[in-house]
Amino acid sequence: MEKVGVLVVSKCLSAPAMVDALLRSESYEPDIFVVERKANPFNLSRATEHWLVPDLDVATVSKIAERLRGRASFALTDTEDFVIAGGRDQLERRSGIPLIGVTKKYAVERSKAEQRLLFDRIFPGANPRYRIFDPRDHPDRDSALADFRRTTGEMGMAAVKPDAPARGAGVGVWGSDFRGERGAEEFFLNLLAKGKVVVEEKLDGEESSFHAFSDGKHFVPAPLCRDYKRSFDGDRGPLTGGMGSYRVAADWLPFIRKQDWESLCSAEEAAFRKWRGRGSDPGLKGIVLYDAIMHTGDGFRVLERNSRGGNTEVVNLLATLADDFVDVCFRILEGTLRGIRFSRRPSVVTCVVPESYGSGGAPSAPSRIDFGRALEPGGSEKGPKLYPMDIELRDGSCWLGSSRAAAVVGSGASLDEARSSSQAGCRTLNGRVRWRNDIASPSSVRRSRTHLDRLRRAAA
Numbered sequence: 493m494e495k496v497g498v499l500v501v502s503k504c505l506s507a508p509a510m511v512d513a514l515l516r517s518e519s520y521e522p523d524i525f526v527v528e529r530k531a532n533p534f535n536l537s538r539a540t541e542h543w544l545v546p547d548l549d550v551a552t553v554s555k556i557a558e559r560l561r562g563r564a565s566f567a568l569t570d571t572e573d574f575v576i577a578g579g580r581d582q583l584e585r586r587s588g589i590p591l592i593g594v595t596k597k598y599a600v601e602r603s604k605a606e607q608r609l610l611f612d613r614i615f616p617g618a619n620p621r622y623r624i625f626d627p628r629d630h631p632d633r634d635s636a637l638a639d640f641r642r643t644t645g646e647m648g649m650a651a652v653k654p655d656a657p658a659r660g661a662g663v664g665v666w667g668s669d670f671r672g673e674r675g676a677e678e679f680f681l682n683l684l685a686k687g688k689v690v691v692e693e694k695l696d697g698e699e700s701s702f703h704a705f706s707d708g709k710h711f712v713p714a715p716l717c718r719d720y721k722r723s724f725d726g727d728r729g730p731l732t733g734g735m736g737s738y739r740v741a742a743d744w745l746p747f748i749r750k751q752d753w754e755s756l757c758s759a760e761e762a763a764f765r766k767w768r769g770r771g772s773d774p775g776l777k778g779i780v781l782y783d784a785i786m787h788t789g790d791g792f793r794v795l796e797r798n799s800r801g802g803n804t805e806v807v808n809l810l811a812t813l814a815d816d817f818v819d820v821c822f823r824i825l826e827g828t829l830r831g832i833r834f835s836r837r838p839s840v841v842t843c844v845v846p847e848s849y850g851s852g853g854a855p856s857a858p859s860r861i862d863f864g865r866a867l868e869p870g871g872s873e874k875g876p877k878l879y880p881m882d883i884e885l886r887d888g889s890c891w892l893g894s895s896r897a898a899a900v901v902g903s904g905a906s907l908d909e910a911r912s913s914s915q916a917g918c919r920t921l922n923g924r925v926r927w928r929n930d931i932a933s934p935s936s937v938r939r940s941r942t943h944l945d946r947l948r949r950a951a952a
Contacts, residue, residue, distance in 0.1 A: 502528035503571035655688035723850025789951030861923030876917030
């Protein structure tokens, strides 16, 4: 097999799933060079060379990449922070190694306000009603509150979002994160004290995650995934970075009609072409958009856009990739990406988290977690796949961080079988951890379908 070197810049999110997908190649023999913020046991055991850069400083990572000139054919990353900071721009300039991800220009997750203005230009039908608040326009608390009250009076219930990335945790939604005017106003003022705030109408519907790959010219949608953002079963608790997700055998989801999926893909591609401009744009390579979609009774809206994969959803996509991932990466670089094949087996990702995660309380004291043999090469080939996330290998033991500890992927002939496999994998872990039990549950899927059907009938 042909040897190929790949540099992976890892924040310990979806990087283990990337590494695993690369190593499943049947045509290439990858050498994996990993630069990451802490010693992830999965990545460390599979890396040809490994470096620790706790803050993933762009200049430091780029300097390491210079040493790999001629040895690494391309680079990947799982962190938006690196992309927003111009990681691709500087890494390519200093090392000559192409990074499969967007340039800083297209890192739209840096500003929710800029996203809304972008959609006004390229995708106006996808925008919910919104208003951008700038603290420079409000010299005092009273004027800001008066303007906020006028806005929510026109919109009704609202979602209040910080302009800068907050990994979901900084967003407040009426009826979930605050229930009265006073709570909404306090939440808004707290955000406005730190910078711009986007206030959007609260939409009633069902969410999905839309991903698209590109080589700078071609637009290739991936199967829809359903993400579970709140901390506890029944969608209770604070918003998190994602507690799990699922995809089914079809490209769409059980509560989405085929015609809605086709309409969504068509609209997303048309908007992408306006964004890209004529011909091809080399700044748009890799997963160029991950849109959080709200499906309502009268169509869809885009809640937010990111220019990298969703942390749980991309694990689903990589785990069910039918094409050789190394070959997909080369096609992106060569400009020949006209399609990507995915398995027709449903998959479910359940995130195992520290007991205190998403509870609103103080983080748990540092403690160990035991993965058994699941992290050894080939250790989970026949069952669910376990990908450590915010885990640090220290003194021969795996230690929990403060965020998601692991993504556990189950697949099967049916969604129920995939869910059972994922849940079984969670139960093999020994530590002070928990997980949601209702990811892809029959009652959850049924509730989404019933809810959206009711909204469609009301709209009709």
